[in-house]
Amino acid sequence: MESIPRPCFETLKDFALLDPDTLDGELPVVQDFLNRCPVSSLPIKSYMLVKQFLIKHAEPTRYANYRTCTERLLLWSILEAKKPLTDLSEADIQAFMNFCTTPPDSWVADKSCRRFTQGKLRSVVGFNPDWRPYCLIQPATGRNDTRIAYIAGRSGLAIQMSVVASFFLHLHYDDLIAINPARRLHAAGFYTPSLPVHSGANVFTDEEFAVLMLTLSDMADEDIKHERTLLMFASIYYLRLQPSEIDSLGGDLTVSALRLMRDGTYDLVAEKFPGNWAWKIHPEFVANYVNRYRERLGRQFIPLERDHTLLLGKIRGKSSISSGYARALFRTVCQIVIDRLTESGCVVSPNSGFRKATLFWVRETSMHHSARTMEMSDVIRLARKSNAENAYQRFFAWRD
The missing domain is CATH 1.10.150.130 (Tyrosine recombinase, N-terminal domain)
Structure with missing residues (x-):
């Protein structure tokens, strides 16, 4: 049974x-x-x-x-x-x-994954043993390895x-x-959504961010061209990129710059990404998004350090996207989220993050998520181009 x-x-x-x-x-x-x-x-x-x-x-x-x-x-x-x-x-x-x-x-x-194993014949297709009906968006373990x-x-x-x-x-x-x-x-109305309150910081609520990433994954499942969109926003989130950094760093952010560190996180190893910036990239970025993109585009057999695919590359062409294009694409995705929620019978309030957010919210949401599980000193280093007092006020003090 x-x-x-x-x-x-x-x-x-x-x-x-x-x-x-x-x-x-x-x-x-x-x-x-x-x-x-x-x-x-x-x-x-x-x-x-x-x-x-x-x-x-x-x-x-x-x-x-x-x-x-x-x-x-x-x-x-x-x-x-x-x-x-x-x-x-x-x-x-x-x-x-x-x-x-x-x-x-x-x-x-513990993570989003494919439903079935692949096979040329339907008779050999099997279940992905890691798939479950529900999925944690955040890391499955917190401090002290507690689930x-x-x-x-x-x-x-x-x-x-x-x-x-x-x-x-x-x-x-x-x-x-x-x-x-x-x-x-x-x-x-026992299960009507509560109105999200964005007090203290311009961030998505946990529910909103989960819906945003789920929608991006669904878009990529439906049309392979959206794999690039999914990888792009995952990169902005996990690398905690400010919009201005898309212009200054986008042309150098390649898969080959990712290096696995002793603590299980990833760093960016290239001249433009000095180690003292302490990128501290969660391994689920590579496992769930980079590897997914590489597999769907047929690049999974190329070692990471030799894959020079741009994380923020254009759908066509070899150059990086601009911050202006990223902002426009972000607003398009937010509207798709609103449309799909409405189609599903959910009322999207005027105060919803999907109506108010800018691209900057993706980075701020990532920083707030980091502040839940990391020491303050580590979060301050991750903030980049921000002094300790400013980082404290934005990611810690408002919670009190």
Whole structure:
């Protein structure tokens, strides 16, 4: 009997090729997983209901978010509740939302990763053993190597509740259920997002930043040209770049400058990046973003120190982007986030960071995240071009 949650749905490109009414063409590994789930949950029937719902939302602006939310519901129903989706009650939906708030560690991945292993034939495609339905955006361990618990933000729960309500409304309209078990919970607004408050610093809330990076990853999954966009903003965040540094350093920021240090972090090794700047780049930047880009562009076999790909390079051409272009692209991405949240039924308030933010917020958010886990002296060095008093006021004093 299966107990480990596994991915059930592929990328939009592959999913759109499936027959909504049969299992023809499905990945064998997915079919085998469903057959090993508890029989009482009618896993294949529940899977088909979710699949038919997703077919109606198989477009770039919706699919990724709808897939994430309905897949979590499907897996919880067949593995935890051990009930068919059509048998879930209002109490079950409330239990599921509580589960989404603090899922067990076995359901949470330490980092974002691919769903399936690659293969030339669908018969040899397998599950990525590291994938889980939920993912920590921050490092999985804090000080003293203690594991950080996953706690969902209110905006994430609002999106989850909205999609769940939409799914059961779909079943109700198709006469597959007599009562929508999510209707009252959704209408009561128990999971509406709280208004973000940006006091003390121009930074994204944890929920907003998680949605921003998830949207960028989804865009890259849907269209390979956005891999460059994802790498670009990941570089700005993890290297803590000010907009002006994009112009002054962008032409020299290459993959080959990254060097693994003894403490597991990365530094930039080149004449323009003196070591006393203490870049202290988190290893998840290389693991999740640099390696992802190199793999999708077919450069994974080139050693890092020999890969001269620009981290802030243009989509076409060999030169670096300008800060002006980066600002314009950032505003475009923020608008895409707003559009997708709105499509998912989430109200994006006038005070949302996505409406107020400038590109500078990406760097400031990174600095504030660093201040949570690093010593003040290290954060002050990371601030670059900022004295100790100024760095203290921006990243520590306002918290009091």
